[in-house]
Amino acid sequence: MDQVAVRLQGLVQKRAHFQLGPIDLVIPAGYVTAIVGPNGSGKSSLFRLILDLAKPDRGEIEVLGKKVGSGDDRLLKQRIGYVSEKSIDIEENLRANQKADFERQWYPDWDVNRYQELLRRFDVETNLKLGKMSKGMRRKFDIALAMAHNPELLLLDEPSSGLDPIAWKTMIDVIHRYMERGDRTVVMASHIVDEVKRLADYIAFVIQGKVIGVYEKDSLLESWHVLYVDTGNSSERVNLAQMPGYCSAKVSGGTTHKVVTSEAQKAQSWLASMDIPVIGQQKLELDEILQVLMEQTRGA
Known part of the structure; x- marks a missing residue:
C-alpha cells in the first residue's frame, strides 16, 4: 500500500436518520478494492463524498493526491470514471450517442476507439433513448461511458446491477484488462459474492455507517x-x-x-x-x- 488512491480521515456526514462515520480509510492505488456491506450502510454516500457531489460535516478527503472540496476540481475529475447505482432521470430523452457527445467534451483523453470497442463488446445500441433502454443495456452503456477516457480511478457502484450472465462475464473481463497496466485503481460497491471474489484485491466492510475493517481478500477468505x-x-x-x-x-x-x-x-x-x-x-x-x-x- 505504498501509493494511495483515496484517503478518508475523520470523515463524518450527518443526516436526520443516519450518520456516516467517523471513517478513516486508505484505499491503495493499483488495486481493486470492494466496499461490501448491507443496504443502507453508506456505500453510495461514500462515492458521492469522494466525488464532491455531497459535503461532509467534518473530515478530509484526498483523491489521487488532491484534496477534495478545495476549489476547481475539473482536472481531478478528468482522471476519474464513475458509474452511479441509479441512472439520472432527466437524461431519459437523450439518445446514447447524444449523451456520449456531451460527455466527451469534458475529457481531453477521451478515446473514441476504446469507446467503440466497449460498445461492441457490451453489444450496446447507441441509437436508443436512454429511457427506452433495459436496465442491463443502460448499465452496459454507463460502464462503457465511464471507461472511455481510460481513467486512473474507476468508481463502480453496484456495476453488475441488471446485467445478464453473458454481460456480467464481459464486465469481469473488461475490468481485468483495464487493470493489466498496474497503475489504475478500481473502487467498487457490490453485494455479489462471486464478483468480489473474482475482482477484488482488498475488501472494506462498511456496516451501519462505519468501516469495520479492511482486509486483503485472499488472507480474509483463508483465515475465517x-x-x-x-x-x-x-x-x-x-x-x-x-x-x-x-x-x-x-x-x-x-x-x-x-x-x-x-x-x-x-x-x-x-x-x-x-x-x-x-x-x-x-x-x-x-x-x-x-x-x-x-x-x-x-x-x-
Whole structure:
C-alpha cells in the first residue's frame, strides 16, 4: 500500500436518520478494492463524498493526491470514471450517442476507439433513448461511458446491477484488462459474492455507517473458518472464547461445538495446545463473514 488512491480521515456526514462515520480509510492505488456491506450502510454516500457531489460535516478527503472540496476540481475529475447505482432521470430523452457527445467534451483523453470497442463488446445500441433502454443495456452503456477516457480511478457502484450472465462475464473481463497496466485503481460497491471474489484485491466492510475493517481478500477468505471441536471432558476447564480470532460458539451436539474464528491457523494451534481435537472445518464465504460482522456490530 505504498501509493494511495483515496484517503478518508475523520470523515463524518450527518443526516436526520443516519450518520456516516467517523471513517478513516486508505484505499491503495493499483488495486481493486470492494466496499461490501448491507443496504443502507453508506456505500453510495461514500462515492458521492469522494466525488464532491455531497459535503461532509467534518473530515478530509484526498483523491489521487488532491484534496477534495478545495476549489476547481475539473482536472481531478478528468482522471476519474464513475458509474452511479441509479441512472439520472432527466437524461431519459437523450439518445446514447447524444449523451456520449456531451460527455466527451469534458475529457481531453477521451478515446473514441476504446469507446467503440466497449460498445461492441457490451453489444450496446447507441441509437436508443436512454429511457427506452433495459436496465442491463443502460448499465452496459454507463460502464462503457465511464471507461472511455481510460481513467486512473474507476468508481463502480453496484456495476453488475441488471446485467445478464453473458454481460456480467464481459464486465469481469473488461475490468481485468483495464487493470493489466498496474497503475489504475478500481473502487467498487457490490453485494455479489462471486464478483468480489473474482475482482477484488482488498475488501472494506462498511456496516451501519462505519468501516469495520479492511482486509486483503485472499488472507480474509483463508483465515475465517468454522471449526467443529470436541471438548469432551475438557468442557469445564476450557473457555473457547479465549481462542484466537473467536467470534462465536454454539453446541452442535453432545460435546461438539461449532466455533467461528477469524484466525483459523492460530485457533487450531491453540486448540491443539489444549488437547481439543478439531473434527471438522470449513471456510466461510464472504456473505457469511459479513453476517458475522453484522451480528458483532449489533451486539457491540
